[in-house]
Amino acid sequence: MAQIIFLHGASSSGKSTIARELQARIERPFWHISIDHLRDSGVLPLSRFRSGEFAWAESRKAFFDGFHASLVAYADTGNNLILEHILDTPGWLETLSGSFAQHDVFFVAVHCPLELLIERESARGDRPLGSAKRDYETIHLGKTYDLELNSTDGVNASVEKVLKAWRRAERCSSFSHGS
Numbered sequence: 001m002a003q004i005i006f007l008h009g010a011s012s013s014g015k016s017t018i019a020r021e022l023q024a025r026i027e028r029p030f031w032h033i034s035i036d037h038l039r040d041s042g043v044l045p046l047s048r049f050r051s052g053e054f055a056w057a058e059s060r061k062a063f064f065d066g067f068h069a070s071l072v073a074y075a076d077t078g079n080n081l082i083l084e085h086i087l088d089t090p091g092w093l094e095t096l097s098g099s100f101a102q103h104d105v106f107f108v109a110v111h112c113p114l115e116l117l118i119e120r121e122s123a124r125g126d127r128p129l130g131s132a133k134r135d136y137e138t139i140h141l142g143k144t145y146d147l148e149l150n151s152t153d154g155v156n157a158s159v160e161k162v163l164k165a166w167r168r169a170e171r172c173s174s175f176s177h178g179s
């Protein structure tokens, strides 16, 4: 059984920042995995999607289905994962919950006030404007978490909370059996 710590929050909420620090401090080896890594490593022909030569809408489903299947493969082969992801499409939660049934999933909400999300998104300049607000308004609906963080608490305090709660090994989230 693999350990999966799933950080779920809006774009710019601070998932990657927490994931990096968590990976540096947790007592076992964990992968830090995100679609950001695929995107930033040049896997996709991004410039041709951006120019309109290729239609992202036609490739999106296969991309994410492949990403989700790869996560399951990593976990099934014994790799612990710090996963940061945004469940913004109907069916993804159910698919991943079913696929991860044999694994220990610790599901963590990363909250951030809307004004701060918009400020961060604008300062970064590398995310589509408006995605943080759209995520903020939708992605947490209908989800039950093992732990809820607020980015305003700071990275160190957030990582401490994750470690403490994860080590307790009590699970009650949307990924728990029977929920």
Ligand SMILES: Nc1ncnc2c1ncn2[C@@H]1O[C@H](COP(=O)(O)OP(=O)(O)OP(=O)(O)O)[C@@H](O)[C@H]1O
Pocket: 009, 010, 011, 012, 013, 014, 015, 016, 017, 018, 036, 084, 120, 124, 127, 151, 152, 153, 154, 155
């Ligand atoms: N606790 C924090 N305090 C101050 N700034 C933060 C904090 N957490 C993250 N940031 C800043 O906010 C921006 C977004 O952070 P990060 O990349 O961790 O978010 P994310 O949720 O992974 O975003 P995305 O889903 O778009 O990849 C970065 O510029 C980061 O430095």
